[in-house]
Amino acid sequence: MGIVTPGFTGRPRAEAPDLPPGQYLTPDFPVLSAGPTPRVPRDQWEFVISTETGTEHRWSWDEMMALPQQTPTVDIHCVTRWSKLGTTWRGVCLDTLLDGVDTAADYALAHSYGGYTTNLPLADLRDRQAWLVHTYDGEDLPAEHGGPARLLVPHLYFWKSAKWVRGLRLTVEDTPGFWETAGYHDYGDPWREQRYQGD
Amino acid sequence: MTALPYVDGNMLDGPLGEVFAVDLSTATGRCAHCGTPGPMAALRVYPYAPGLVGRCPTCLEVMLRLVRAPDRAWLDLRGATVLEFPMPLDRPR
Numbered sequence: 001m002g003i004v005t006p007g008f009t010g011r012p013r014a015e016a017p018d019l020p021p022g023q024y025l026t027p028d029f030p031v032l033s034a035g036p037t038p039r040v041p042r043d044q045w046e047f048v049i050s051t052e053t054g055t056e057h058r059w060s061w062d063e064m065m066a067l068p069q070q071t072p073t074v075d076i077h078c079v080t081r082w083s084k085l086g087t088t089w090r091g092v093c094l095d096t097l098l099d100g101v102d103t104a105a106d107y108a109l110a111h112s113y114g115g116y117t118t119n120l121p122l123a124d125l126r127d128r129q130a131w132l133v134h135t136y137d138g139e140d141l142p143a144e145h146g147g148p149a150r151l152l153v154p155h156l157y158f159w160k161s162a163k164w165v166r167g168l169r170l171t172v173e174d175t176p177g178f179w180e181t182a183g184y185h186d187y188g189d190p191w192r193e194q195r196y197q198g199d
Numbered sequence: 200m201t202a203l204p205y206v207d208g209n210m211l212d213g214p215l216g217e218v219f220a221v222d223l224s225t226a227t228g229r230c231a232h233c234g235t236p237g238p239m240a241a242l243r244v245y246p247y248a249p250g251l252v253g254r255c256p257t258c259l260e261v262m263l264r265l266v267r268a269p270d271r272a273w274l275d276l277r278g279a280t281v282l283e284f285p286m287p288l289d290r291p292r
């Protein structure tokens with residue numbers, strides 16, 4: 001009585017109470033890459049949202065930067081098991097970009113310079129849950145971390161936060177992306193440990 | 200009664216087991232994107248990712264993806280039209 005035995009419950013102890021199951025804390029910011037790093041000059045950069053009817057909404061770099069900006073501080077969780085807490089970004093909330101987009105789509109396929117894709121329910125890009133970010137920790141987002149701009153969807157595993165993002169295709173049907181067609185989970189909720197298909 | 204022109208996938212165990220038992224690094228693959236053939240050992244493999252991604256050294260398109268879960272694995276070869284493996288002459292077919 002009164003003796004606390006670590007591990008008595010049989011569950012692995014998380015290093016911090018804020019970590020989803022199976023994750024460890026890292027002070028670093030590991031660079032994950034499935035291919036060569038695209039180098040996209042800002043004066044050639046664009047972001048395009050296309051709807052299920054074929055309508056396209058485009059923003060140049062200057063147009064994107066002229067939109068209202070937010071500075072979210074969020075925890076990020078990579079499916080390779082590292083988590084990083086309290087990361088600070090700056091960019092445009094996806095609600096702002098989706099505001100004038102008339103769509104009945106339920107899904108989005110994010111696509112990137114370099115060919116990467118990842119799919120998300122459109123609802124997960126709304127309600128202040130997702131951003132198009134161009135700044136990390138007060139500095140321009142480096143190319144190896146997805147600059148000039150990447151998606152930030154911190155409530156899902158970080159592979160959903162597409163680096164070098166170029167646009168969103170809004171679709172009625174779900175279209176699995178690069179990792180989702182190779183075994184990874186369609187949704188990827190770190191708190192439910194949805195790493196692989198069927199998890 | 201006519202026999203079906205196909206059998207179930209269990210018959211693949213032997214032939215595929217033989218193929219996957221060989222060393223893939225000795226195989227030659229043809230890129231589905233640019234058509235260039237070459238040794239699989241020459242692929243550019245990006246291992247610092249949620250899975251292994253092997254890219255064609257000529258056009259850098261994806262030829263192979265291998266994702267390994269603790270209890271499962273996924274192999275995607277849609278980017279490789281054909282693989283050629285050297286086989287020992289003394290192995291019965």
Ligand SMILES: [Zn+2]
Pocket residue numbers: 230231232233234235255256257258259260
């Ligand atoms: Zn090629």
